[in-house]
Amino acid sequence: MPVLQGQWERLDQFRWKIPKSSKAGMRVDGVIYASEEMMKDIASDKALEQVANVAFLPGIVKYSLAMPDIHWGYGAPIGGVGAFDIDDGGVIAPGFVGYDIGCGVRLTRTNLHEDDVLPKLADLVNVLYNDIPAGVGSTGDIEVSAKDERKLLVEGAAWVVGRGYGVREDLEYTEDRGAMKGASPDAVSDRAYQRGRNQSGTLGSGNHFIEVQVIDEIYDEAAADVFGIEKGLVTLMIHSGSRGLGYQVCDEYSKEMIRCLAKYNINVPDRQLACAPVNSGEGKAYLGAMKCAANYAWANRQCIMHLARHAFEKVFHAGPKDLGMDLIYDVAHNIAKIEKHEIDKKERTLCVHRKGATRALPPGHPDLPAKYSKIGQPVIIPGDMGRNSYLLVGTKKAEETFYSTCHGAGRRLSRTAAISACRGRSIAAELKSKGILVMSSGRETLAEEAPEAYKDVKQVVGVVDGAGISKKVCRMRPMGVIKG
Amino acid sequence: MKRYEQFPHTADIGVRVYGKDPKELFENAAFAMFDIIADLENLSGDTVEDFELEAPDREALLVAWLDELLYNFYTKQLIFYKFQIEELTGTRLKARATGRPVGANRNRLKTEIKAATYSGLKIKASDGACEVEIIFDV
Numbered sequence: 363m364p365v366l367q368g369q370w371e372r373l374d375q376f377r378w379k380i381p382k383s384s385k386a387g388m389r390v391d392g393v394i395y396a397s398e399e400m401m402k403d404i405a406s407d408k409a410l411e412q413v414a415n416v417a418f419l420p421g422i423v424k425y426s427l428a429m430p431d432i433h434w435g436y437g438a439p440i441g442g443v444g445a446f447d448i449d450d451g452g453v454i455a456p457g458f459v460g461y462d463i464g465c466g467v468r469l470t471r472t473n474l475h476e477d478d479v480l481p482k483l484a485d486l487v488n489v490l491y492n493d494i495p496a497g498v499g500s501t502g503d504i505e506v507s508a509k510d511e512r513k514l515l516v517e518g519a520a521w522v523v524g525r526g527y528g529v530r531e532d533l534e535y536t537e538d539r540g541a542m543k544g545a546s547p548d549a550v551s552d553r554a555y556q557r558g559r560n561q562s563g564t565l566g567s568g569n570h571f572i573e574v575q576v577i578d579e580i581y582d583e584a585a586a587d588v589f590g591i592e593k594g595l596v597t598l599m600i601h602s603g604s605r606g607l608g609y610q611v612c613d614e615y616s617k618e619m620i621r622c623l624a625k626y627n628i629n630v631p632d633r634q635l636a637c638a639p640v641n642s643g644e645g646k647a648y649l650g651a652m653k654c655a656a657n658y659a660w661a662n663r664q665c666i667m668h669l670a671r672h673a674f675e676k677v678f679h680a681g682p683k684d685l686g687m688d689l690i691y692d693v694a695h696n697i698a699k700i701e702k703h704e705i706d707k708k709e710r711t712l713c714v715h716r717k718g719a720t721r722a723l724p725p726g727h728p729d730l731p732a733k734y735s736k737i738g739q740p741v742i743i744p745g746d747m748g749r750n751s752y753l754l755v756g757t758k759k760a761e762e763t764f765y766s767t768c769h770g771a772g773r774r775l776s777r778t779a780a781i782s783a784c785r786g787r788s789i790a791a792e793l794k795s796k797g798i799l800v801m802s803s804g805r806e807t808l809a810e811e812a813p814e815a816y817k818d819v820k821q822v823v824g825v826v827d828g829a830g831i832s833k834k835v836c837r838m839r840p841m842g843v844i845k846g
Numbered sequence: 847m848k849r850y851e852q853f854p855h856t857a858d859i860g861v862r863v864y865g866k867d868p869k870e871l872f873e874n875a876a877f878a879m880f881d882i883i884a885d886l887e888n889l890s891g892d893t894v895e896d897f898e899l900e901a902p903d904r905e906a907l908l909v910a911w912l913d914e915l916l917y918n919f920y921t922k923q924l925i926f927y928k929f930q931i932e933e934l935t936g937t938r939l940k941a942r943a944t945g946r947p948v949g950a951n952r953n954r955l956k957t958e959i960k961a962a963t964y965s966g967l968k969i970k971a972s973d974g975a976c977e978v979e980i981i982f983d984v
Contacts, residue, residue, distance in 0.1 A: 407856055408966075434856040436965035436981050461960040461983045498883065498955040499920050499948075556921045567958030568984050606920050609960040609983075613913050616964065620906065633905075634965040776854035777984070805885075805956050846958070 421452025431772030437634030440718035455637035464659025465603030468692035497803035518657030546650030558607025563665030722756035748813030891946025
């Protein structure tokens with residue numbers, strides 16, 4: 363069911379344009395970052411139409427963007443980026459952030475080398491699996507009272523660090539120090555609180571994971587030195603989000619925004635893109651609630667990292683100093699943020715939506731931790747569980763993407779197609795033969811998440827590096843994976 | 847008649863649901879969702895929940911119905927497997943769902959559905975047959 367067949371043109375080696383003339387109602391062009399080979403896959407479903415649909419939204423600036431891991435989502439495509447001028451009727455759309463608000467990844471280094479971990483890998487994977495609750499609707503042992511929950515939503519990762527889940531230094535290396543300012547707990551319904559209860563420190567399900575990795579290639583020695591990493595060193599990556607609380611916030615505000623379409627006379631081709639002006643009452647309320655959910659997600663990953671550090675301490679009988687599990691960075695990839703950008707030599711205030719896309723600040727940006735000022739913001743790109751993941755940094759060139767880049771491999775096969783491709787096979791055994799230990803709580807998760815269900819992350823990273831919107835630092839290979 | 851089938855969707859789960867009338871369509875949509883969430887085979891139980899919902903139109907009502915069931919699944923830890931739409935207009939429904947506590951059935955759980963989305967949602971109705979495609983965020 364390809365759509366917009368043939369209605370895109372090549373801009374340069376890595377960029378493709380969907381002219382605004384291809385669908386009546388588009389306010390700007392669509393621009394997709396991809397290689398020629400990837401474009402064939404991308405054009406085979408409704409992803410490009412979703413890029414065009416985003417271009418309908420009021421106040422959109424320059425173009426509707428898609429990163430090379432673009433794939434068919436709901437409303438906006440996964441891998442979509444859109445910036446809206448808040449002083450020019452620009453909107454905010456819950457469906458363009460997604461249900462898993464604040465979903466993201468964090469990466470920690472360790473002092474361990476591959477040889478230190480290999481003899482204990484099975485133990486380590488077991489302990490991580492047992493100590494970090496995962497699976498459908500998983501709840502954990504971290505109990506937060508209703509009153510404290512409101513504090514958690516405002517203070518984010520700092521609140522859980524204050525309760526002993528981590529160290530102050532972790533906050534320095536978390537996007538927005540683990541809490542967006544201006545979160546309003548009153549904008550979060552009782553039902554959302556209810557759905558998020560006791561889910562702090564839980565991984566969730568689907569593509570969320572914890573991965574023990576080893577660095578197997580360095581591309582940028584200088585940046586690697588700043589991160590304190592080298593070839594052969596073990597890293598830990600965590601991918602999770604805002605759990606039930608975020609899903610419920612998106613759900614409720616999506617319904618509310620449908621009513622806004624008539625109220626503000628907004629025309630969208632898909633109701634999942636329902637939106638309201640950022641400066642309207644509804645827009646402000648959603649933004650306040652969305653920030654709460656994002657803060658919850660940062661707190662959640664902070665708790666998971668804390669539990670994972672303890673698991674390492676248990677298995678290696680070593681203390682925090684010996685293990686050196688310092689956070690390299692934590693960054694969200696489902697979020698909307700109010701940011702200042704220079705557009706045509708004028709500073710404008712934009713509401714930048716990134717849905718399956720990562721913020722990537724350039725060297726010298728004021729929001730960077732001092733230590734990263736010279737190299738730019740770390741960008742963490744997980745691959746599938748059988749192939750590599752990457753660490754990159756932001757660049758000045760990414761001003762053309764509102765300082766945004768890709769977020770992962772991007773799916774290639776639907777879950778059903780992946781399950782049928784894996785029928786009669788043991789994915790765990792196949793991965794084990796490649797030296798990768800995998801544990802999962804979901805019955806079908808391993809087949810759904812099989813490596814072949816994903817695009818090769820190498821190609822995705824090749825495009826953003828080639829186009830210059832971020833720069834490769836190193837590559838990691840999975841050793842042990844815990845899936846939700 | 848087939849109650850539903852999955853269609854390929856790259857990132858999420860898409861289902862095409864069938865029903866002889868809108869009531870049955872709503873019942874089968876709920877069944878499809880829980881059939882994805884959990885293994886319903888031979889599941890029995892008699893925990894009953896009643897629902898009364900309103901929405902601006904029938905599509906929005908379908909999403910509201912599914913999301914209400916999801917909310918009850920997560921917060922009350924109930925796996926629903928039987929659904930009865932008692933009243934249905936274009937904007938309002940009354941329904942009853944029967945289920946069983948997750949409890950010892952945790953091993954039946956398969957997939958975490960975050961929400962039913964509005965994306966491309968359109969109920970098609972003709973004589974004696976209704977159909978709708980729903981995308982679930984997973």
